[in-house]
Amino acid sequence: MPLAQLLSGPVDVAARGLLGCVLSAHGVTVRLTEVEAYDGVGLDAASHAHRGRTPRNAVMFGRAGLAYVYFTYGMHWCLNVVCGEDGEASAVLLRAGSIVDGLELARSRRPSATDRDLARGPARLTQALAITGAQNGTDLLAKDSAVRLRPADPGTDHGSVEVRSGPRVGVVGEAQREWRFWLAGEPSVSTYRAAVVRRQRG
DNA sequence: TGATGGATTACA
DNA sequence: GTAATCCATCAA
Numbered sequence: 001m002p003l004a005q006l007l008s009g010p011v012d013v014a015a016r017g018l019l020g021c022v023l024s025a026h027g028v029t030v031r032l033t034e035v036e037a038y039d040g041v042g043l044d045a046a047s048h049a050h051r052g053r054t055p056r057n058a059v060m061f062g063r064a065g066l067a068y069v070y071f072t073y074g075m076h077w078c079l080n081v082v083c084g085e086d087g088e089a090s091a092v093l094l095r096a097g098s099i100v101d102g103l104e105l106a107r108s109r110r111p112s113a114t115d116r117d118l119a120r121g122p123a124r125l126t127q128a129l130a131i132t133g134a135q136n137g138t139d140l141l142a143k144d145s146a147v148r149l150r151p152a153d154p155g156t157d158h159g160s161v162e163v164r165s166g167p168r169v170g171v172v173g174e175a176q177r178e179w180r181f182w183l184a185g186e187p188s189v190s191t192y193r194a195a196v197v198r199r200q201r202g
Numbered sequence: 203t204g205a206t207g208g209a210t211t212a213c214a
Numbered sequence: 215g216t217a218a219t220c221c222a223t224c225a226a
Contacts, residue, residue, distance in 0.1 A: 071220070071221070073211080076210050
């Protein structure tokens with residue numbers, strides 16, 4: 001199935017399908033090993049689009065295959081693939097990947113990380129690929145994009161790789177769903193951390 | 203206009 | 215365990 005068609009369908013199905021796909025940006029390529037699905041307006045309290053369109057989440061309302069990049073915790077960028085039909089506002093957060101090309105460049109961008117940690121986590125992944133808000137709205141499926149998403153290499157046998165699922169990271173309460181998906185046995189999959197109550201500020 | 207807290211990470 | 219550090223969003 002073409003990637004565009006997969007991404008236009010149900011977001012949890014799209015998320016599973018994204019595992020094993022390759023993402024290239026600025027000289028580094030990763031194979032996606034961990035993703036998280038978020039549904040559209042009114043359907044998923046954990047989604048940035050839950051309360052409707054805002055300046056930040058506007059890209060989520062575009063067509064499937066666009067990059068939604070947001071800034072969080074005052075220092076980190078996270079990359080999502082917009083899914084669903086035009087106007088639906090569902091998306092898949094890319095949480096981790098393993099480096100398949102541009103290893104030296106990735107190392108230079110994250111000097112203190114071990115190889116397995118280079119793109120192990122949503123903000124680490126964007127660091128390794130040098131992705132920032134400047135790439136928000138990029139068409140990941142276009143040939144000439146600085147950030148490109150492609151199907152899993154047909155030559156690789158992914159048929160035997162098991163997809164696991166579990167609760168989403170950083171999501172609490174009734175919004176929780178088993179919508180985090182990863183490839184079994186992949187060292188680059190991030191360790192699960194339950195959401196913690198925010199500490200008191202001074 | 204001010205308060206709140208976050209789809210995280212690094213380090214003690 | 216907890217500090218770092220900006221800003222989108224919301225209540226008033």
